[in-house]
Amino acid sequence: MAGLAALLGLVLSGALCPSMAGAQSAVGAQATGLHVSDGRLLEGNGNDFVMRGVNHAHTWYPGETQSLADVKALGANTVRVVLSDGHRWSENSPEDVAVVVGQCKANRLICVLEVHDTTGYGEDAAAGTLDHAADYWIGLKDVLAGQEDYVVVNIGNEPWGNTDPAGWTGPTIAAVGKLRDAGFQHTIMVDAPNWGQDWQGVMRANARSVYDADPTGNLIFSIHMYSVYDTAQEITDYLNAFVDAGLPILIGEFGGPADQWGDPDEDTMMATAEQLDLGYLAWSWSGNTDPVLDLALDFDPSRLSSWGERIFHGVDGIAQTAEEATVYGGTPGDTEAPTAPGAPAASAVTDTSVTLGWAASTDDTGVRGYDVVRVTGGAETGVAASTGTTATVTGLTPGTAYTFAVYARDAAGNRSARSATVDVTTDEGGTPGAACSVGYRVVGEWPGGFQGEIAVRNTGTAAIAPWTLAFAFTDGQTITHMWGGTATQNAGAVSVAPASYTATIPAGATVTLGFTAGKGAANTAPAAFRLNGSDCARA
Numbered sequence: 001m002a003g004l005a006a007l008l009g010l011v012l013s014g015a016l017c018p019s020m021a022g023a024q025s026a027v028g029a030q031a032t033g034l035h036v037s038d039g040r041l042l043e044g045n046g047n048d049f050v051m052r053g054v055n056h057a058h059t060w061y062p063g064e065t066q067s068l069a070d071v072k073a074l075g076a077n078t079v080r081v082v083l084s085d086g087h088r089w090s091e092n093s094p095e096d097v098a099v100v101v102g103q104c105k106a107n108r109l110i111c112v113l114e115v116h117d118t119t120g121y122g123e124d125a126a127a128g129t130l131d132h133a134a135d136y137w138i139g140l141k142d143v144l145a146g147q148e149d150y151v152v153v154n155i156g157n158e159p160w161g162n163t164d165p166a167g168w169t170g171p172t173i174a175a176v177g178k179l180r181d182a183g184f185q186h187t188i189m190v191d192a193p194n195w196g197q198d199w200q201g202v203m204r205a206n207a208r209s210v211y212d213a214d215p216t217g218n219l220i221f222s223i224h225m226y227s228v229y230d231t232a233q234e235i236t237d238y239l240n241a242f243v244d245a246g247l248p249i250l251i252g253e254f255g256g257p258a259d260q261w262g263d264p265d266e267d268t269m270m271a272t273a274e275q276l277d278l279g280y281l282a283w284s285w286s287g288n289t290d291p292v293l294d295l296a297l298d299f300d301p302s303r304l305s306s307w308g309e310r311i312f313h314g315v316d317g318i319a320q321t322a323e324e325a326t327v328y329g330g331t332p333g334d335t336e337a338p339t340a341p342g343a344p345a346a347s348a349v350t351d352t353s354v355t356l357g358w359a360a361s362t363d364d365t366g367v368r369g370y371d372v373v374r375v376t377g378g379a380e381t382g383v384a385a386s387t388g389t390t391a392t393v394t395g396l397t398p399g400t401a402y403t404f405a406v407y408a409r410d411a412a413g414n415r416s417a418r419s420a421t422v423d424v425t426t427d428e429g430g431t432p433g434a435a436c437s438v439g440y441r442v443v444g445e446w447p448g449g450f451q452g453e454i455a456v457r458n459t460g461t462a463a464i465a466p467w468t469l470a471f472a473f474t475d476g477q478t479i480t481h482m483w484g485g486t487a488t489q490n491a492g493a494v495s496v497a498p499a500s501y502t503a504t505i506p507a508g509a510t511v512t513l514g515f516t517a518g519k520g521a522a523n524t525a526p527a528a529f530r531l532n533g534s535d536c537a538r539a
Contacts, residue, residue, distance in 0.1 A: 033148025034187045035218050039246040051279030052322035053078030061287050070301035072107040073369045073385040074312045075319040080112040080281045085136035087117040087128030098143045108328040114154035123161025130156045130175040138182045149327045152187045160193030168193035169206045173213040196224030222252030227262030235268045250279035257292045270316040282311045289514035298510040302384035313382045324411035334412035338363035341406045343420035351398035351427040352507045357390045361408035368411045375403040399428045435460035438529040439539035454513040458505040465504035469496040471526040477519045484513040
């Protein structure tokens with residue numbers, strides 16, 4: 001796909017001209033709550049708001065309610081929440097959405113709500129339309145009314161594939177109009193076609209006409225940057241085209257790890273977003289079918305992946321750049337860092353974990369959280385985050401010496417000097433066991449096939465490696481492809497060996513296997529799972 005990126009430059013000259021920006025900016029400036037003015041996203045009080053946060057797959061993991069607090073504790077000011085309008089996945093009810101909004105507010109986060117069912121429309125036959133998504137939002141009007149200070153409505157995720165992406169423009173204008181006609185005053189976010197990456201330049205060429213069609217001017221564009229954006233020039237050209245035209249834009253999703261199509265240049269994405277004061281929302285907190293894009297492993301904020309470390313603690317990352325929305329009491333222009341926390345003290349040391357406690361920092365506007373780091377020579381690795389003065393670090397190796405320290409953060413993202421360090425040696429571990437639980441679910445179904453997911457959790461006190469998982473289908477289901485492991489099937493009996501990146505299951509951790517399979521009319525879940533010959537509990 002890298003070669004296709006050259007097409008980003010093939011757009012009409014002057015397509016983004018700012019000819020009508022002034023009239024709509026005046027309308028946007030009069031709006032209450034989050035609104036757009038002169039190409040910028042502002043809060044109701046006129047404070048410039050720059051999103052710095054992550055995506056969270058709520059609709060597929062509705063039980064992971066702690067995630068919003070964990071994301072906030074790591075410094076984010078925004079979370080983009082995956083919802084379903086019922087076309088492809090189970091619909092998120094008004095009651096559920098109200099709870100999500102309440103959790104965002106309780107954790108002092110701006111909440112971007114998005115319908116995911118539209119992903120890849122026109123190319124993916126299972127995708128829904130923007131019109132259907134708009135109807136879903138209208139059904140949530142009573143829940144969202146009055147939340148304009150806290151909620152952005154992202155009509156539909158990546159609402160067009162690579163097939164005839166020019167068809168994106170009309171339905172996007174129509175969906176925005178439908179919501180405005182229904183009385184929505186919220187900032188509306190619209191995603192690009194080409195699975196969000198706009199490599200054929202359709203959104204870039206038609207952004208002005210889409211923006212001008214919104215009578216409020218309260219609209220922001222979202223580009224998703226993955227492997228198409230593997231050079232600095234592609235990234236800076238795209239973002240600057242919108243900024244130069246006075247059109248609001250953010251990076252609504254992006255990845256850093258290389259994939260089969262290329263290696264995204266996340267460093268330039270983040271640096272350019274910081275230079276231009278544009279928002280970015282990394283994909284994604286946890287629970288990806290392929291865990292390479294998990295920021296946190298198994299939804300555990302103390303086990304950030306290298307991708308997560310880059311996003312939260314790296315240069316131009318969330319900890320350095322995020323500022324809390326002033327609607328929650330944040331102070332614009334705060335540049336004073338908190339004092340250093342007290343030296344941490346260790347307690348409850350086991351073979352794989354330790355609890356640390358420290359004296360609180362002080363700050364002119366208030367401390368919002370603490371980051372615990374492991375110190376190795378001159379290098380640091382984030383291992384935990386907390387809003388209080390204690391944290392438990394897990395996933396450690398038995399009989400190993402560690403050095404830890406703590407930083408404090410305030411609402412504006414200012415970071416303190418590092419605390420003094422503490423040295424800890426974990427206890428010696430025992431013999432690995434196979435205490436386990438397994439969660440099984442069908443992600444999606446279609447005539448003759450389905451996608452499934454198996455989450456294998458180590459409930460013991462020591463890592464499990466190597467491992468083999470055994471189970472049986474009873475309705476003739478046949479696995480056709482698996483990621484996270486390799487499946488061998490004989491009639492209904494299935495045996496799974498791990499992939500290289502799932503070969504070890506640390507104590508208390510989970511590895512996730514995804515697969516597609518053929519099926520008939522029935523699709524009964526396996527009744528039992530065995531890990532290394534031991535029966536697993538059902539999660």
